[in-house]
Amino acid sequence: MFMPEPYQIHQRLDALADCPHWQRLTEGYRNMQLIRTFDKKAVNLQRTGQLGTYASCLGAEAIATAGGMALAREDYFVPYYRDHATQYLRGVPLYQILQYWGGDERGNAFPADTPASRDLPNCVPIATQLPQAAGIATKAKLTHEHAAVLATCGDGATSRGDFYETLNVAGVWQLPLVVMVNNNQWAISVPGQLQTASRSIAHKAEAAGIEGIRVDGNDLPALLEVLDYALDKARHGKGATLVEAISYRLSDHTTADDASRYRKASELHTAWQHEPIARLRQALVNARQWDAEQETLWQQHCRDVVDDAVKTYLEHPPQMPADMLDHLYATLPASLGRQRQTLSRQQGDPHA
Amino acid sequence: MPYFTLPDLGEGLQEAEIVEWHVNEGDSVKVDDLLLSVETAKAIVDIPSPRDGIIGSLFVRNGDLIHTGEPLLAFAGDEGTGSQTVVGNLESQDDSDNQDHFVIGAVTEGHHFGGATPAIRALAQHLGVNLEQLRGSGPNGSITFEDVQQNANLKHSHGDSTPLKGVARSMAKTMASAGQQVVPVSLFDQTSIRHWAAHTDITLRLIQAIVAGCQAEPALNAWFDGNTLSMRVVEKIDLGIAVDTPDGLFVPVLRDVGNRKPDDLREGLDRLRHDVRNRKIPAKELQGATLTLSNFGTLGGRFATPVVVPPQVAIVGAGKRFIQPGINNGALFEDVQLPLSLTFDHRALNGGQAARFLAALLADLSAPPM
Amino acid sequence: MHNAQQRPQHALPLNLVEAINRALFQAMSDDHRVVLLGEDIATNGGVFRATEGLKAHFGFRRVMDTPLAENLIAGLSVGMASQGLKPVAEIQFMGFIYAALEQLISHAARLRHRTRGRLSCPLVIRAPFGGGIHAPEHHSESTEALFAHVPGLRVVIPSSPARAYGLLRAAISCPDPVLFLEPKRLYRLQRLPVDLDDVPLPLDRCFTLRPGEDITLVSWGAMIHETLAAADHLAQAGIKAEVIDVATLNPLDRDTLVASVSKTGRAVIVHEAPFTGGFGAEIAATLASDALMQLRAPVTRVTGYDTPMPYFAMEREYMPSVERIVEAAKQQMEY
Numbered sequence A: 001m002f003m004p005e006p007y008q009i010h011q012r013l014d015a016l017a018d019c020p021h022w023q024r025l026t027e028g029y030r031n032m033q034l035i036r037t038f039d040k041k042a043v044n045l046q047r048t049g050q051l052g053t054y055a056s057c058l059g060a061e062a063i064a065t066a067g068g069m070a071l072a073r074e075d076y077f078v079p080y081y082r083d084h085a086t087q088y089l090r091g092v093p094l095y096q097i098l099q100y101w102g103g104d105e106r107g108n109a110f111p112a113d114t115p116a117s118r119d120l121p122n123c124v125p126i127a128t129q130l131p132q133a134a135g136i137a138t139k140a141k142l143t144h145e146h147a148a149v150l151a152t153c154g155d156g157a158t159s160r161g162d163f164y165e166t167l168n169v170a171g172v173w174q175l176p177l178v179v180m181v182n183n184n185q186w187a188i189s190v191p192g193q194l195q196t197a198s199r200s201i202a203h204k205a206e207a208a209g210i211e212g213i214r215v216d217g218n219d220l221p222a223l224l225e226v227l228d229y230a231l232d233k234a235r236h237g238k239g240a241t242l243v244e245a246i247s248y249r250l251s252d253h254t255t256a257d258d259a260s261r262y263r264k265a266s267e268l269h270t271a272w273q274h275e276p277i278a279r280l281r282q283a284l285v286n287a288r289q290w291d292a293e294q295e296t297l298w299q300q301h302c303r304d305v306v307d308d309a310v311k312t313y314l315e316h317p318p319q320m321p322a323d324m325l326d327h328l329y330a331t332l333p334a335s336l337g338r339q340r341q342t343l344s345r346q347q348g349d350p351h352a
Numbered sequence B: 001m002p003y004f005t006l007p008d009l010g011e012g013l014q015e016a017e018i019v020e021w022h023v024n025e026g027d028s029v030k031v032d033d034l035l036l037s038v039e040t041a042k043a044i045v046d047i048p049s050p051r052d053g054i055i056g057s058l059f060v061r062n063g064d065l066i067h068t069g070e071p072l073l074a075f076a077g078d079e080g081t082g083s084q085t086v087v088g089n090l091e092s093q094d095d096s097d098n099q100d101h102f103v104i105g106a107v108t109e110g111h112h113f114g115g116a117t118p119a120i121r122a123l124a125q126h127l128g129v130n131l132e133q134l135r136g137s138g139p140n141g142s143i144t145f146e147d148v149q150q151n152a153n154l155k156h157s158h159g160d161s162t163p164l165k166g167v168a169r170s171m172a173k174t175m176a177s178a179g180q181q182v183v184p185v186s187l188f189d190q191t192s193i194r195h196w197a198a199h200t201d202i203t204l205r206l207i208q209a210i211v212a213g214c215q216a217e218p219a220l221n222a223w224f225d226g227n228t229l230s231m232r233v234v235e236k237i238d239l240g241i242a243v244d245t246p247d248g249l250f251v252p253v254l255r256d257v258g259n260r261k262p263d264d265l266r267e268g269l270d271r272l273r274h275d276v277r278n279r280k281i282p283a284k285e286l287q288g289a290t291l292t293l294s295n296f297g298t299l300g301g302r303f304a305t306p307v308v309v310p311p312q313v314a315i316v317g318a319g320k321r322f323i324q325p326g327i328n329n330g331a332l333f334e335d336v337q338l339p340l341s342l343t344f345d346h347r348a349l350n351g352g353q354a355a356r357f358l359a360a361l362l363a364d365l366s367a368p369p370m
Numbered sequence C: 001m002h003n004a005q006q007r008p009q010h011a012l013p014l015n016l017v018e019a020i021n022r023a024l025f026q027a028m029s030d031d032h033r034v035v036l037l038g039e040d041i042a043t044n045g046g047v048f049r050a051t052e053g054l055k056a057h058f059g060f061r062r063v064m065d066t067p068l069a070e071n072l073i074a075g076l077s078v079g080m081a082s083q084g085l086k087p088v089a090e091i092q093f094m095g096f097i098y099a100a101l102e103q104l105i106s107h108a109a110r111l112r113h114r115t116r117g118r119l120s121c122p123l124v125i126r127a128p129f130g131g132g133i134h135a136p137e138h139h140s141e142s143t144e145a146l147f148a149h150v151p152g153l154r155v156v157i158p159s160s161p162a163r164a165y166g167l168l169r170a171a172i173s174c175p176d177p178v179l180f181l182e183p184k185r186l187y188r189l190q191r192l193p194v195d196l197d198d199v200p201l202p203l204d205r206c207f208t209l210r211p212g213e214d215i216t217l218v219s220w221g222a223m224i225h226e227t228l229a230a231a232d233h234l235a236q237a238g239i240k241a242e243v244i245d246v247a248t249l250n251p252l253d254r255d256t257l258v259a260s261v262s263k264t265g266r267a268v269i270v271h272e273a274p275f276t277g278g279f280g281a282e283i284a285a286t287l288a289s290d291a292l293m294q295l296r297a298p299v300t301r302v303t304g305y306d307t308p309m310p311y312f313a314m315e316r317e318y319m320p321s322v323e324r325i326v327e328a329a330k331q332q333m334e335y
Helices: A022-047 A061-070 A084-089 A094-101 A129-142 A161-172 A202-208 A220-235 A265-272 A276-286 A292-315 A334-346 B118-127 B145-158 B166-181 B202-216 B262-277 B351-366 C016-030 C054-058 C070-082 C098-108 C144-148 C161-173 C223-236 C254-264 C279-290 C312-318 C322-333
Strands: A076-078 A149-154 A177-183 A211-216 A241-246 B003-005 B015-021 B034-039 B044-048 B053-058 B065-067 B071-075 B184-192 B222-225 B230-233 B239-241 B243-245 B248-250 B291-294 B314-318 B322-328 B331-345 C011-014 C034-038 C063-065 C086-090 C124-129 C154-156 C178-183 C192-195 C207-210 C215-219 C241-245 C248-250 C267-274 C300-304
Touching: A022 A061, A022 A084, A022 A094, A022 A220, A022 A276, A022 A292, A061 A084, A061 A149, A061 A177, A061 A220, A061 A276, A076 A129, A084 A094, A094 A292, A129 A149, A129 A161, A129 A177, A129 C070, A129 C098, A149 A220, A161 A177, A161 A202, A161 C070, A177 A220, A202 A211, A202 A241, A211 A220, A220 A241, A220 A276, A334 C254, B034 B071, B118 B145, B166 B248, B184 B351, B202 B239, B202 B262, B202 B291, B202 B314, B202 B351, B243 B262, B314 B351, B331 B351, C011 C016, C016 C034, C016 C054, C016 C161, C016 C178, C034 C070, C054 C063, C070 C086, C070 C098, C124 C161, C144 C154, C144 C178, C144 C248, C144 C279, C154 C161, C161 C178, C161 C192, C207 C223, C215 C223, C215 C254, C215 C322, C223 C241, C223 C267, C223 C322, C241 C254, C254 C267, C254 C279, C267 C279, C267 C322, C279 C300, C300 C322
Parallel strands: A076 A149, A149 A177, A177 A241, A211 A241, B239 B291, B291 B314, C034 C063, C034 C086, C086 C124, C124 C178, C154 C178, C215 C241, C215 C267, C267 C300
Antiparallel strands: B003 B071, B015 B034, B015 B065, B034 B044, B053 B071, B184 B331, B222 B230, B243 B248, B314 B331, B322 B331, C011 C192, C154 C248, C207 C241
């Protein structure tokens, strides 16, 4: 077991003196900053009509970054839709993430030579990615891989059958699976108190007979410790873990939501006091691992990287209409030939 | 499974060869009775029966290769295992039909119907229009409302149109085909037959005259091939005789007219006419003419341009004899003239040949009576 | 009794469920990536014995009994297939497949499409379907039309042991997701020859079971049995009926259907499923648009009524009978 006292919320930022991995934490800080810069830009793109409805990860940077850093190349990642940081760290270019939210399927065609090449894409039907993650874990186990599967979801997802079915099979089949719940307290407008009567989300692991761990979702070093433990445990065939990372959704649910309709400004303001990037920066500065000059340089670097990604995204030529049919089956059946011709004619497709 | 399958013989051996069956279909066996011997890579193994029963079907023969898990035999009475389900009853029945033939895709040797929507078919039926006679002016040659309407109007104002059948249809096709190939030229002439006796057999005299014509110009009795541009001049004269009947025009063939006696010819003629009228003429009697005579004068008309039917190269037409004034040494007399028409195919014959034939024919007709 | 001497080398008389079993056995022998999962399929061999003997032969790692959760079974299959395994999952009865609809429609059918080919989902979901076996409620469903409507998901329905064998082998090899619906009424009805060495059948073609010139009868699944019987009756009345087994509802082989009805000019479509929105409607619409010029009579459908499958006491009244099919065909001949 990870904790002597199960279900206690694991923290580390307040007691970092013993922690030797400054390089890793500094790298983590830089990653979080980059993603926040990207995230702000993405919201702006949506507000200026250049991106579709977008799910911001404001406040979730530590959780997704920890995931991306703890996963090994041969592990698998199964996201929900707020894991842009993890996708990026697994090798998905930022412009490709924009493509997904820009309504272009090529955003899911992750590059072949990256850890993301086998990962599942974002999942919109809530929690349905979880049984699939269990399937991937089953495959890894059947083929004797030294690999783990990390699947993420939100607190709302933990009410769904898929969630329970996944934990249950992960327990009874002893799957190499880690389910990490980003408990950001809100499922759109439904707060955690209305989502479940369970003592915590991690407690739901009891029903499946697996280990449940609670961790501060705004505490990057704590998250890394928990995930290192859980993923390693999975890779060694010691079974599944449910991780509940407690955070706060600092943004609206998506750009199509207005959270001010259902939550108090004062509560949001309080939450901002615990946000993960400021906390980690403070700890790094205190330990003289980071300074203002590095901060300025890095912020500029982040802007450059993001601007570059936006440019690539905006300048990408659009897909051809016939692409709609070309990846539906391995080989297009003859009966769809007529439809493909019609689609091809629609935009002067050279493939027609 | 109702089958007894090859058991796992151990040691990773996956296949075996059937060496010998020790039972036959229908035999009664008890558990542990020896069923068969198989040979693996390592040894010959005897396989005992797993149960009591009667041997139903054997699925492999001596010498066959079989793999672990594949069926060896079925015990009789194992059909109809409807009890093996958690819900419901699964029926089984005797194999009344042992076959299961199927073809991937369509089987399309049948004919296609014409193109018309059901609405148009219904309209056509209502108006009494036969769709098969229409040429469609719609997309892909389909028949439109207007096509049907026009045809119905035509029927109303000008009466019904019926498709040609049988002999008439055949004639239409033959003439159309001839018209597309032959280059016809016609010569006309007439000759006095005042000197003929009463009740002269005109057809016989015409036949004799034609024989005379062929002697003078054999080329008129020939077959011409318009594709290869070759001529076959035939010695035997098989003369087509046009016969008019209520059912239409027939042209039976009188064979070898050049070598037959008059009585024989007359008998042959009569028999042909009789058979035609009674519709008993066999098809081959209507084929193979080398030259044709159309004695339309029995009905009426003087001169005509009868149609040459390939592969023939000529046709002789005889019209109705008529009276015209004649002069002999300044004195008027009542003359009887027989009008004659000769059409020839100018691809095969020239005017000279035709003229000489006609002259010889006329000369024979003007010869003194027989 | 069958004379072993006269049969071709590898043709066995098998009934439909035995053919399924053989196909699974063969597929698993040929490709180690093929794994089976479902409720009661391992030790018990499946409630219809379709997976009998397979766990004993291939081991528990390749023939897995799952917890009771159809949604999970489908989700596991999607996950496994996305990473290169070839899962063949059994849903115990079509009546219980609805919990898996989301995984099949939102994910299985779309995975290749939405990743532009990076990932794919070569799974097979097998389910017994259809009525006529006096089963309790929910065990006689015939809702194939729901799935045929999903682009990217093949829907395949055999109607004989040989076609079950050939189509299932093809479905397992197919790189696309396939829903394989097994007409349970035919599971043990007849033993017919199955050539185990035959090439797999195509998954986008109809089969002509019997050629004819006067009328086309179109069906699939267990109703093929009644349709062939109806064709026999019609033959005695001098009406030569062509019988087409659709076999794969999606992608639909419109060309074969249109060619047949262009030849005969008449079509009766037969299915167990309810009338409204049944898959017969898709075929009727295809014939109306592509064979209109050759139609001599309206295209009619002989189907189940627009009600849930009744309890088995009234099953017989609900299912299309040979008489109803013959009647519909004869009416068409009057045009």
